[in-house]
Amino acid sequence: MREQRGKGGEPAHRTREFEAFVAGAAGRLLHAATLLTAETRNRNPYAQALLTATLAHTYAVWDRLRDEDPYDLARRELAARFARTAWRHHGGRGGVLAVLSPQERLVVVLRLYEGVAEEQIAALLGLSEARVRAVCARAVATLRAAERGARGAAA
Numbered sequence: 001m002r003e004q005r006g007k008g009g010e011p012a013h014r015t016r017e018f019e020a021f022v023a024g025a026a027g028r029l030l031h032a033a034t035l036l037t038a039e040t041r042n043r044n045p046y047a048q049a050l051l052t053a054t055l056a057h058t059y060a061v062w063d064r065l066r067d068e069d070p071y072d073l074a075r076r077e078l079a080a081r082f083a084r085t086a087w088r089h090h091g092g093r094g095g096v097l098a099v100l101s102p103q104e105r106l107v108v109v110l111r112l113y114e115g116v117a118e119e120q121i122a123a124l125l126g127l128s129e130a131r132v133r134a135v136c137a138r139a140v141a142t143l144r145a146a147e148r149g150a151r152g153a154a155a
Contacts (some may be wrong), residue, residue: 002144024094029054029078035109036082036102038095050085052070077116079106079124099146104139111136 033047033054034040058074065073086102096127097105106125111132118136122129 014062019061021058022055022087025074026051026055029071029074032075032109032113033078033082034095035097035113036078036086037099038098038105040095040102050078050081053081075110075116076124079110082106084126097143099142100139104135104142107135108139108143112118112140 030044030051032046033050034044036135037046037050039042039045039047054074054077057077058070061073062070082102083106086106097108100108103125107121109119110124111118116124118129118132121127122132123134127135
């Protein structure tokens with residue numbers, strides 16, 4: 001009996017599993033990428049490119065996942081790709097976190113939006129836990145100050 005093949009000769013069940021994963025996780029990952037790149041929700045080409053590359057990597061290693069959470073793998077890959085390329089796209093394009101540096105955005109998104117533990121962020125970024133706490137606190141203070149400034153300007 002022959003095994004059914006999906007797109008590109010891959011086993012059909014692998015393709016279906018990955019498509020189900022993307023259907024459930026792509027929206028949240030795109031939002032995280034948009035926050036990281038400091039783009040707006042309606043205009044986020046860099047975030048879309050990050051997500052596409054991340055999902056391509058996740059699909060490439062899909063068969064090697066055993067007891068690992070595919071969302072966690074994709075989130076780590078997204079963060080690593082952003083960290084490697086953020087220097088090219090530092091400016092942001094009007095997003096909520098545009099006032100932060102790329103490192104601050106990465107820490108804030110992982111810690112506050114994704115709920116990743118400080119220990120894991122420290123390991124991912126090669127920082128100490130105390131440094132992760134300091135960067136997060138400074139970023140939150142910057143965001144609060146920017147919000148107060150925006151309210152004062154609107155009044």
